[in-house]
Amino acid sequence: MQLLRAILTPLVAAAVLAAAAPLVQAQNRGDDTLLEMHQAFRKGDRKKLEQLLPAARGHALEPWAAYWELKLRLGEASPAEIQAFLKRYAGTYQEDRLRNDWLLLLGQRRDWAQFAEQHPSYRMSDDKEVRCYALLIDTLKGTAPATAADEVRRNWYAQRDGDDGCTHAAGELYSYKQLTAHDVWRKARLAVEANRVRSARAAVEIVSPESSAQVKELMDSPTKYLQARATARGKVRQELVTLALIKLAQGDADNAATQLDNKWSVHLSPEERNWVWGVIGKQAAQRLSSDAVTYFGNVTKDSDLTDDMLGWKARAALRAGQWKVVRKAVEAMGDDARRDSTWVYWHAKAVLNGKPSDAERAEARQALESIASPKGFYEQLALEELGQRVVVPPAPAPLTAEEKAAARANPALNRALYAILLGIRGEGVREWNYATNLHTPGGMSERELLAAADFACQREVWDRCINTSERTKTVIDVNQRFPMPFxxxxxxxxxxxxxxxxxxxxxxxxxxxxxxxxxxxxxxxxxxxxxxxxxxxxxxxxxxxxxxxxxxxxxxxxxxxxxxxxxxxxxxxxxxxxxxxxxxxxxxxxxxxxxxxxxxxxxxxxxxxxxxxxxxxxxxxxxxxxxxxxxxxxxxxxxxxxxxxxxxxxxxxxxxxxxxx
Structure with a gap:
């Protein structure tokens, strides 16, 4: 009863707290049922979920109970059952979550017709694997945007584990000559560096099926592979050697450097050599070794390196006081990395620590001004570079009673807080984030975000208070972002x-x-x-x-x-x-x-x-x-x-x- 009074707002309170005592007792029993179902879902207990679901009907968190029960048997559920769920819980996070799950299943089944039918209703649109399936379907239909192959490649590279959606899409696009062999081998390199054997094998399977078995060999023992098993010929041989050197560098960068210098350098292309030196340099930089600068110095073309390698090249150069190297490393990064406040700051510092022209000095100052604020570490350092200090920013206009009431009446926010305060934090956080996400259709305005944050603050759910308030761009409510409980x-x-x-x-x-x-x-x-x-x-x-x-x-x-x-x-x-x-x-x-x-x-x-x-x-x-x-x-x-x-x-x-x- 006390828990309910703490978390229920008009959405549920009108139906529960204002009703007779037996209904309140029923809601409390419903809480116990939901907690029991949550445990059953985590254990994969389908039978128990089926037994308990009727008792959860009418509960504030019924959409979660129904989702758990259907999710565990989604592979066997009929389209009619799935559609009934989507209709019953239309507009909720749970509807969109289940559609996400279903789209993944349809993609794995290669059921492109049903996938194409369901995908337009998918609101979150944040699942890279689903996106890869959708881009592949558009490619098959001849309606894909010109950027489809680039997007598939980016999504595929970003997936650390071997997923079906982007791997399958990449394989198909490779067969249509929209991705190159080089694109595929780069994915294999990234997977080896991340120690993802399955992902590396899946990539090699696309471009050289007969060589995929060698991936496990070179991952298990790169030194042995380099000594005796580098048997492939031509370009494939070079790439497999590159993979083995990358794996070797993960555990012994100095040995990899010796191998590359003494034996393999002449057998690799300049791009392959640069990549391996980049991995070796990164590993040395992460050991804080002064050799990192030397290893990175063997790279003849910075643009051959990934942004991650370039970041470590810049870090090693910072430790060594080599500001020219810092500047060049940042300038070789992709657009997204260069826009990160970390590299905006250090690039500006590198320019200013060189011998800048008046135009370069003005440009560096402008870059610092673009990030300067109290928001974060480099934003604050940029303020100080500009001669300012961190002060409490002006407060936004106070929330109106109407704005606060709208947040308190939001069904998704109420469900989220109910789940969090009941102890089902993971689900509650996901639903809250969904409800407040600016990227979903009908997402919240900045004033609505402030009102939602206020709602969480008032319920002392401080993580949602902080994270929601941090999403505002034009105003800062410092008391929401930096609360001081206790x-x-x-x-x-x-x-x-x-x-x-x-x-x-x-x-x-x-x-x-x-x-x-x-x-x-x-x-x-x-x-x-x-x-x-x-x-x-x-x-x-x-x-x-x-x-x-x-x-x-x-x-x-x-x-x-x-x-x-x-x-x-x-x-x-x-x-x-x-x-x-x-x-x-x-x-x-x-x-x-x-x-x-x-x-x-x-x-x-x-x-x-x-x-x-x-x-x-x-x-x-x-x-x-x-x-x-x-x-x-x-x-x-x-x-x-x-x-x-x-x-x-x-x-x-x-x-x-x-x-x-």
Whole structure:
């Protein structure tokens, strides 16, 4: 009853809370049924779902119950059953979700007639595999746009695992000579680099079926393959050797470099050599090896490299202070990569650190102005390059009562919040995102997004509050984007141990989005995502007697343990916020190694963090911290002042918290 009162709004409340007590009790029993069905769906228990479905009829989350039941038997369901579902739940996320599933099934069955009939009603249009099927059908019908082959190729390259839709479409387009053998071999290279054997074999099967069996051999033992099994002839032989060298570089970049230099270079084309050197350079750069610059220096044509390789070439050059190389690497990237704020910023810095003409200087300044804002890490650094600081942006016009009421009456938003607060978070988040997505027909305007975010804020579903508000482009509601739940507890605890409360809030926002029951795949729990072993060590370190791991889920205990560990990490890294944030995310051992080498501007150091998750984490925590500091103090703030420099530990300084886990 209490849960229902917390989450039901006019959509459901009118039908439940205003009704007789037996109906409320029935709704509570319905909650239990939905939770039981959710578990049955996750276990693949079709029989139980069928048994429970009648009891879910009339429940606020009935569309989910019906979806789970039909999804598990979709391969056997009749078109009439599927159409009945689509009609009954027309306009809902569940209708579009099931149509997405059905389209994939129809594509796998090569039922192009039914696919073509259903596809125009598919609203999400965000499934790359479905899109590949649709483009193939248009090609078969002769109605495909001129860009169809390019789009299939992009989607195919983006799929890490071997999917049927884009692989099949690519094979067909190759047979129609709309994709080249080179296009297909590039996919095989990307798959090998990502260690996706099935995807690599599927690509090779298209262009050289007789060679596909060799893919597993070269993946299992590239050295052995290069020594004895590179038996194919001509272009195919070169490509298979290229794949083997790529695989070898993944585990031993220096050995791959030796093999390429001493034996294989003369047998490969310039483009193949450049690609392999790019992979070798990337692997060395991710080890923070100074050899990365040398390896990348063997590349004779930057445009032969992928944007990912070029990104690592730029990072290695940043570490080495080679600004000309940074500039050229960014200029060789594709349009999308060059527009990313990371590379807009570093390209402008590279230009300004060279000997720019007046026109180049003005262009670099214009580029910085194009991204400068409080929104993110490089946006804030761009502000500072332009002589400004991070301040709280002006608030948008207050939401009207009508705007708020419209959000509260939205059926999809209500279902989403109901699911989230009932504990079915994954489904609730997907439905919420669908309802607020600007790319779906009838998607929300910026004012509607602010109203939806407000709805989530009022229900204290902070992750949806933040993520929804972040979608606005022309206005920023900083109180939605950077909420401060549990303010007294966080501020008092942080200040009591000498931590900046803004830093704590910046970290919590990135760790859990203030989800109290957040739990990571590795077992970290609560607001500050504390691991059980770390919690036990920290509790002992700070003298928290009687601590047991189950207490991590208690809000105040989680904050106490999390802030204490953050302070211990900060002390261990001599007050460096970037290093302490990296330690909080990846453990202290890694940043202790990552700091070795030259003394770097911390922005350069952060961009070179080898783990993508930790690299993103450090930048976001520091940008969050700067925004929270502006909110908490009301004063202009500097991100750069929080970054400082990063270099090897001062040997003369005493070691602090050497046993930090």
């Amino acid at each position: 303010r007294n507890t966080v501020v008092e605890r942080a200040q009591g141990i000498g931590l900046d409360p803004a830093y704590v809030y910046g970290l919590i926002r990135q760790e859990s989005r203030f989800i109290m029951d957040a739990r990571s795949h590795v077992g970290a729990s609560g607001l500050m995502q504390v691991m059980p072993a770390t919690a036990r060590w920290t509790a002992k370190k700070i003298g928290l007697t009687g601590f047991t791991p189950d207490q991590i889920s208690d809000r105040d205990t989680n904050i106490t343990i999390g802030t204490a560990y953050l302070k211990l990490a900060l002390d261990d890294f001599a007050g460096s916020m970037p290093l302490a944030a990296a330690a909080y995310n990846a453990g202290p051992g890694r940043p202790r190694n990552w700091r070795n080498g030259p003394v770097l501007d911390a922005a350069i150091w952060a961009e070179n963090v080898p783990f993508a998750e930790t690299r993103d984490y450090v930048k976001k925590v520091l940008a969050n911290t700067t925004n929270y500091a502006a909110l908490l103090t009301g004063q202009p703030q500097s991100l750069r002042s929080r970054l400082g420099t990063v270099g090897p530990r001062d040997a003369a300084s005493p070691v602090v918290n050497a046993d930090l886990p």
